Amino acid sequence: MGIKLGQRRKPQNLSTLICYGRALCIMHQLFFTTLAANTLRPGVPSDIDGVVDVVLAAMPLDPQWDWRFPYRHEYPEDNYKYTKMLFEYFLDPEWDDWTVMVIEATSNEDPDVSKIVAFSVWDISYIRVLKNPEYEPQNPMREVSKRGGATRRDANPERMKAFRESGDEVMETYFNPLYGPRQIHLQILGTHPDYQRHGHGSTLCRWGMDKAREDDVALTLIASPMGKLLYTHLEFRLAGSGVIEIPGDPETNSWDAMDWDPNMHGKLEL
Ligand SMILES: CC(C)(COP(=O)(O)OP(=O)(O)OC[C@H]1O[C@@H](n2cnc3c(N)ncnc32)[C@H](O)[C@@H]1OP(=O)(O)O)[C@@H](O)C(=O)NCCC(=O)NCCS
Numbered sequence: 553m554g555i556k557l558g559q560r561r562k563p564q565n566l567s568t569l570i571c572y573g574r575a576l577c578i579m580h581q582l583f584f585t586t587l588a589a590n591t592l593r594p595g596v597p598s599d600i601d602g603v604v605d606v607v608l609a610a611m612p613l614d615p616q617w618d619w620r621f622p623y624r625h626e627y628p629e630d631n632y633k634y635t636k637m638l639f640e641y642f643l644d645p646e647w648d649d650w651t652v653m654v655i656e657a658t659s660n661e662d663p664d665v666s667k668i669v670a671f672s673v674w675d676i677s678y679i680r681v682l683k684n685p686e687y688e689p690q691n692p693m694r695e696v697s698k699r700g701g702a703t704r705r706d707a708n709p710e711r712m713k714a715f716r717e718s719g720d721e722v723m724e725t726y727f728n729p730l731y732g733p734r735q736i737h738l739q740i741l742g743t744h745p746d747y748q749r750h751g752h753g754s755t756l757c758r759w760g761m762d763k764a765r766e767d768d769v770a771l772t773l774i775a776s777p778m779g780k781l782l783y784t785h786l787e788f789r790l791a792g793s794g795v796i797e798i799p800g801d802p803e804t805n806s807w808d809a810m811d812w813d814p815n816m817h818g819k820l821e822l
Contacts (some may be wrong), residue, residue: 568765592755595652598745602668603654604636610742614776618807620711627705632700641692648676650672650739653759655752658719669744670752674760675737678769682733687761710798711805718796718807722774726791726809731770735811736763738773753782760785765814775808788812 595603608631611617618624623630641647655670677689702709713812727735738760743752764771791809
């Protein structure tokens with residue numbers, strides 16, 4: 553009897569165990585698939601190709617990109633080379649006044665593959681400047697300029713200069729008088745066109761809003777027309793708007809200075 557029961561019970565236990573095992577396996581797979589389907593994480597140097605692919609697909613939707621790089625179709629190699637060089641600095645752990653956050657999601661083409669679909673680059677030099685006001689923040693854009701970026705053939709040099717100067721002026725006019733060094737600055741943000749309107753841009757901004765709240769600093773940025781739609785959706789404040797005009801150049805470039813101050817918004821429901 554005992555043996556019979558044992559014989560009957562053993563296979564039952566085994567099949568039950570197998571069932572539990574399979575169920576656990578499926579749950580485990582589902583759990584990690586869900587995570588892989590939408591993961592927010594810091595970028596690392598090995599992400600360079602994935603990030604640059606998204607930058608080069610997303611940024612031309614911002615009119616400012618073609619305005620600065622009107623010859624990118626004639627010199628795609630320069631557009632690629634200097635974009636990649638800049639993002640290598642952003643992703644380099646030694647250049648830690650800057651941080652990149654990326655979103656990895658399941659590829660539309662292959663559900664077994666996850667890839668970077670959105671990125672954001674943050675200037676977090678305030679962390680050091682608040683400890684030491686004399687600290688000179690790292691400037692990757694200057695390094696790229698020194699390493700050939702100043703004569704890149706895809707760019708219009710006058711517009712590049714005007715863009716830089718306008719950025720400095722916006723900081724001096726709208727943000728520095730209000731916040732001083734207490735600002736996390738969103739340098740650049742993009743979602744691959746095939747993955748837009750899925751909340752990735754919002755997730756990346758909310759990372760910055762969390763950081764701003766944690767460190768009691770403001771979040772500042774200069775928005776593109778598409779970016780403005782996103783930041784308005786997130787209830788950022790429009791601090792000021794303007795147009796870059798260069799004498800003799802018929803094309804102009806518009807900008808919007810926007811910010812988000814945790815002290816003015818209180819606790820957000822994220
Ligand atoms: C701006 C950008 C990053 C937004 O990324 P995203 O992942 O599509 O953003 P989200 O899905 O989080 O959008 C959130 C909300 O912002 C608003 N929004 C974003 N893009 C919009 C668009 N093209 N048209 C209208 N509203 C838009 C909507 O309210 C949207 O919510 P909804 O989809 O529920 O209507 C993306 O359009 C992009 O890469 N643009 C080109 C590069 C660029 O301009 N970058 C910004 C530099 S400042």
